[in-house]
Amino acid sequence: MAYTDFIAAIDLGTSRIVGMVGKKNEHGVLSIIAYEVENSGNCIRRGCVYNVEETANKIKRLVRKLENKLHEAKIEKVYVGVGGQSLRSINHTVPRVLGTEGVVTDEIISSLHAECLNFHPDMLDVLAAVSPVYYLDNKPEANPVGIPCTRIEAKYKLIVGRPSLKRHIINSIAERAQITIAGIIVSPLALSDAVLNDDERDLGCALIGFGAGVTTLTVYKGGKLLHLSVIPLGSNLITRDITSLHLPESEAERVKQTYGSAMMDQDNDQSIQVSQADGLGMREIKLSDLNNVVEARMGEILENVYARLDAIEMEGTLGAGIVITGGGAALKSLPEVIRKRTKMEVRYAATRRGIVASGDLEAGNPSYASAVGLLLNGTENCAGYVPPAYVVEPGPFMEDPIEVPPMPKSEPVKPSKPKPEKKQGGLLKNLSSKFDSMTRNLFDDSEDKS
Structure with a gap:
């Protein structure tokens, strides 16, 4: 069904x-x-x-x-x-004067949220308004509905981006x-x-998404969104750098996923087999040469992440640590590299x-x-x-019920009016009368003889 x-x-x-x-x-x-x-x-x-x-x-x-x-x-x-x-987050404040007898209602909260969504920053679209913090007469209030005040102020995190998105x-x-x-x-x-989960958002947590095209940083603290930004560097740049070792892009991607590490081991002299372009067979490259390339590009991406955490003064202060996800997060030794620099716990994301x-x-x-x-x-x-669908129940010649699609609607049939009988007249009427008279005489004579 x-x-x-x-x-x-x-x-x-x-x-x-x-x-x-x-x-x-x-x-x-x-x-x-x-x-x-x-x-x-x-x-x-x-x-x-x-x-x-x-x-x-x-x-x-x-x-x-x-x-x-x-x-x-x-x-x-x-x-x-x-x-x-x-994509990034910005701060935006919406005030509302309620008067001397004002009370905060659900309608007022909804109108403040709608006003945020209708805000138009220069050359940007507002895509979401989240994590509001309310102040009633300059005092913070987590649940403002039903509380009397003369003025309410709502501070939102707006997620904005170019209109082309x-x-x-x-x-x-x-x-x-x-x-x-x-x-x-x-x-x-x-x-x-x-x-x-809620506990991680409350304690403080940074979620880093290592995507193919971009790296996304989302930071929560006290149950609220604190920061969202996107770094225009992704793991496909690592693949492109590996092609400098004279590898086709498809082979560079395979090698990155199989052997790539965010931490180079200079003492490792191991070599790996790689495919050459145009089906020219196999050759060897040193694992240290590969991971020298990987470490350099991932280091650049991570430095941008650390700079964003420093700007919001959150590096080393997030109680729930750092969560990493995305295809680029699969690099070997990446959690150890981040943990060593940030002094925070690092784990892989899971639903x-x-x-x-x-x-x-x-x-x-x-x-x-x-x-x-x-x-x-x-x-x-x-x-x-x-x-x-209509269900036809099983009968004497059918074991299982079947579904029949509904019949299309049709216009009701109007009853036809009876046609009036045509009156006979003139010559036809006279002939009909004579025929009836002869018939009656014939039967009358037969009855008398009997």
């Missing part, structure tokens, strides 16, 4: 596009129905849609593959994750792929929802327990964590309308 109620999400990554469909139960626990992956190739660069037409084609192909797993159900709308190198998503998915967008969600925030039903193994893969986070934030039913 076709699914009629689910949430669909698409995560746009530099190296691949992930599509995922799931359902929430009454406790908010996700059950993953289907997931598919498309190689994003050159259509997405540094987390941004670069080729609108090619992105639309890949999205349509991805949706078709998902629908093939949904028992003929249709995906009418999707939630889309937005990222990119221009949202515009290119709308052009590729809504306009060219003809798929309704249920909502555009900030991918780093969705990832945080999937892998960080939080209890948010995904047991048995959905793909949810535990960090490559799908952002997509899981998008599903968690989704609220609308993304399924297309499926007309109900």
